[in-house]
Amino acid sequence: MPLDRDRFRSALGRFASGVTVLTMRDADGKDHGMTATAFSSLSLDPPLVLVCVDRSASMAGPLEGATHLAVNLLAHGQEDISRRFAEKDVDRFAGVEVVRGIGEVPLIDGAIAHLECRIHARHPGGDHVIVVGEVLDARAHEGEPLIYHRGRYGRVVA
Numbered sequence: 001m002p003l004d005r006d007r008f009r010s011a012l013g014r015f016a017s018g019v020t021v022l023t024m025r026d027a028d029g030k031d032h033g034m035t036a037t038a039f040s041s042l043s044l045d046p047p048l049v050l051v052c053v054d055r056s057a058s059m060a061g062p063l064e065g066a067t068h069l070a071v072n073l074l075a076h077g078q079e080d081i082s083r084r085f086a087e088k089d090v091d092r093f094a095g096v097e098v099v100r101g102i103g104e105v106p107l108i109d110g111a112i113a114h115l116e117c118r119i120h121a122r123h124p125g126g127d128h129v130i131v132v133g134e135v136l137d138a139r140a141h142e143g144e145p146l147i148y149h150r151g152r153y154g155r156v157v158a
Contacts, residue, residue, distance in 0.1 A: 016149040021072045023106040034059040035086040047135040052128040068103025073113040076144040076155045112143040
């Protein structure tokens with residue numbers, strides 16, 4: 001018998017994760033971004049990370065032709081940015097301070113880390129595409145991470 005989708009989703013919701021915003025600039029100079037929790041380190045040598053993007057996400061199409069991608073690890077207190085980049089039909093970058101990274105990718109101000117990547121590979125993964133990024137530059141900043149668990153935002157308690 002196939003696994004019930006709601007039970008699967010409920011079980012996965014028990015996994016606490018950090019919150020990232022993926023950002024890129026397309027060939028026409030337009031910025032794209034989306035909130036993503038499906039992010040992981042992949043390799044130290046070479047330095048690789050992976051992100052999983054739903055094929056129906058607004059960023060999926062532009063990402064197909066992209067050469068560079070940034071992973072912005074959000075800080076506690078940036079829940080509003082996470083929510084904005086998860087919304088549909090809004091100007092996700094309106095009022096968000098960014099600086100430009102490698103390949104002109106937008107780097108979100110206030111994030112606790114920025115990973116600037118060249119897209120290394122893309123792989124099909126069910127209803128998602130797995131994007132592997134070769135990390136060309138990484139910057140860590142002070143602050144606590146924004147955490148997502150069971151449909152709610154939180155913080156690390158030490």
